[in-house]
Amino acid sequence: MRNEEWPADSSVSPAAGPNPPVSIMNLTDLSALEQAKLVRTKQIGAEELLELTLEHVEQTEGTVHAFITVCEKEARKKARDVDRRIAAGEEVGPLAGVPYSAKDVFCTRGIQTTAGSRILSGWLPPYNAAAIERLNAADAVLIGKTNCDEFAMGGTNETSAFQPCPRNPHDPERVAGGSSGGSAAAVAVGAGAFSLGTDTGGSIREPAAFCGVVGLKPTYGRVSRWGVAAFASSMDTIGPLTRSVKDAALLMNILSGFDPRDNVTVRVPVPDHLSELEKGVKGMRIGISPDLMNLRGVRCQVSDFRDQVSDHGFDYEKIEIDPEITAAVERVAGILEKAGAEIVSDVPMPNTQYSVPAYFVISRIEAYSNLQRYDGLKYGRASQNGQKDMYEFFADSRQEGFGREVKLRILSGLYLSQKEFYEKYYLRAQRARALIRSDYDRAFDPQGPYRLDVLLTPSTPVTAFRFDRQGVDPLQVRYADQFTAPMNFAGTPGISFPVGKDKNGLPIGVQAAGYDYCESKILRAAYAAEQEMA
Ligand code: GLN
Numbered sequence: 001m002r003n004e005e006w007p008a009d010s011s012v013s014p015a016a017g018p019n020p021p022v023s024i025m026n027l028t029d030l031s032a033l034e035q036a037k038l039v040r041t042k043q044i045g046a047e048e049l050l051e052l053t054l055e056h057v058e059q060t061e062g063t064v065h066a067f068i069t070v071c072e073k074e075a076r077k078k079a080r081d082v083d084r085r086i087a088a089g090e091e092v093g094p095l096a097g098v099p100y101s102a103k104d105v106f107c108t109r110g111i112q113t114t115a116g117s118r119i120l121s122g123w124l125p126p127y128n129a130a131a132i133e134r135l136n137a138a139d140a141v142l143i144g145k146t147n148c149d150e151f152a153m154g155g156t157n158e159t160s161a162f163q164p165c166p167r168n169p170h171d172p173e174r175v176a177g178g179s180s181g182g183s184a185a186a187v188a189v190g191a192g193a194f195s196l197g198t199d200t201g202g203s204i205r206e207p208a209a210f211c212g213v214v215g216l217k218p219t220y221g222r223v224s225r226w227g228v229a230a231f232a233s234s235m236d237t238i239g240p241l242t243r244s245v246k247d248a249a250l251l252m253n254i255l256s257g258f259d260p261r262d263n264v265t266v267r268v269p270v271p272d273h274l275s276e277l278e279k280g281v282k283g284m285r286i287g288i289s290p291d292l293m294n295l296r297g298v299r300c301q302v303s304d305f306r307d308q309v310s311d312h313g314f315d316y317e318k319i320e321i322d323p324e325i326t327a328a329v330e331r332v333a334g335i336l337e338k339a340g341a342e343i344v345s346d347v348p349m350p351n352t353q354y355s356v357p358a359y360f361v362i363s364r365i366e367a368y369s370n371l372q373r374y375d376g377l378k379y380g381r382a383s384q385n386g387q388k389d390m391y392e393f394f395a396d397s398r399q400e401g402f403g404r405e406v407k408l409r410i411l412s413g414l415y416l417s418q419k420e421f422y423e424k425y426y427l428r429a430q431r432a433r434a435l436i437r438s439d440y441d442r443a444f445d446p447q448g449p450y451r452l453d454v455l456l457t458p459s460t461p462v463t464a465f466r467f468d469r470q471g472v473d474p475l476q477v478r479y480a481d482q483f484t485a486p487m488n489f490a491g492t493p494g495i496s497f498p499v500g501k502d503k504n505g506l507p508i509g510v511q512a513a514g515y516d517y518c519e520s521k522i523l524r525a526a527y528a529a530e531q532e533m534a
Contacts, residue, residue, distance in 0.1 A: 119401025129227025202484025209509020368413025
């Protein structure tokens with residue numbers, strides 16, 4: 001059965017998305033704020049909303065495959081509790097009764113948490129991740145855990161041990177993006193009002209762009225990662241995927257803040273991002289960088305290095321950007337200019353070109369270190385091969401538990417961090433990282449020549465590509481994170497928001513990037529654009 005149709009209440013405006021019918025809409029397509037309002041004002045019970053959502057999950061899962069686990073039992077318990085408290089006139093949280101999902105890297109007490117890996121399949125964590133605790137306290141209702149690339153390593157979800165992996169809701173022949181692909185697909189189809197994702201090189205923003213939803217990567221240290229499976233700790237961040245910019249603002253209010261259990265979190269005051277939205281963009285300086293439109297990459301595979309690398313080094317080629325995406329960035333710049341922002345179109349970001357190669361080195365080395373804990377004894381499924389000693393047992397557990405991509409990354413990390421290569425690769429990558437950060441410091445310096453509030457970029461060089469890669473240049477796939485990874489190096493925030501569709505009907509994402517702890521500014525820019533395009 002399809003969602004019950006819901007007569008539009010004049011106080012409930014349609015969520016951003018592909019033209020919802022004006023007078024009638026599906027409840028499950030409403031934004032989190034709208035759903036919360038209906039529950040709080042007793043127009044719908046939390047249990048009723050949950051049942052509609054679960055039904056909707058069941059209808060959509062057959063094509064979208066967004067979830068690894070759906071936790072109906074726990075969800076029903078929470079929804080019942082919310083209804084009881086509302087009926088008793090008790091205080092409830094800002095997300096009371098709102099169904100949501102979380103990428104399967106977030107620990108959830110008593111609910112299977114796999115990180116998309118066989119090595120953790122069946123694992124029931126004894127505790128909740130900090131972000132899940134906060135959402136629980138806000139009275140949101142967790143409906144399930146979404147599929148993702150194994151340990152968040154990938155950009156398509158194809159590396160998940162749980163297949164079939166998520167499909168793009170706009171075309172099931174295409175990838176949903178990754179690694180938070182299940183989260184993006186779930187939000188896009190209305191399977192929950194929002195989702196939690198993680199972003200180490202682009203894993204919230206890229207799938208958000210591919211699926212036509214909003215995805216925000218906060219400043220490093222803004223949101224506690226306690227209880228989330230680590231991939232590359234110096235870049236890992238967690239953030240929301242939503243159907244509206246307002247929802248992303250609300251979630252940043254709830255998720256942000258110091259946590260003694262994640263020692264990179266900070267005691268920086270958190271503004272009310274929702275009321276900040278109303279300030280608009282008047283007087284903001286919005287930058288565009290020609291350097292970002294002229295990035296170059298290396299086409300050859302590691303395996304054919306020897307044939308293709310000339311004596312002078314690698315052969316670099318320009319990475320083409322889909323002209324419809326470039327046009328979308330210009331369109332947003334035009335909208336913001338009309339709304340009173342000043343466009344600064346010559347911002348130099350010369351070091352961004354090093355992001356993807358430096359990311360390759362640093363992320364592999366950190367992953368190699370982080371994944372040592374999964375040995376079948378401390379963490380992860382134990383091999384039952386009857387090994388003769390401890391070393392065989394560790395080796396077999398890892399051999400059986402990890403997939404190909406994870407093994408490849410562990411081996412690359414091991415290789416790249418060896419004493420003899422450390423300087424050549426790791427130190428150089430760290431130097432590149434410092435240079436990338438200096439690009440951001442220059443662009444956003446309030447005393448500098450550019451004094452930006454927001455930098456506008458594409459979210460991705462292409463829209464969602466096909467699983468068989470037909471019609472896309474492999475270089476564009478390899479460098480899919482070229483616009484997102486720089487912020488993971490710089491530690492700065494970025495939000496991808498949907499800006500119409502391309503000629504194939506696929507969503508286009510544009511990114512607003514900001515300076516440290518300035519989530520409210522990028523939200524304001526995205527909100528102004530969203531309002532204009534609605
Ligand atoms: N696509 C990138 C990778 O494969 C980024 C992943 C992420 O942000 N978690 O490493």
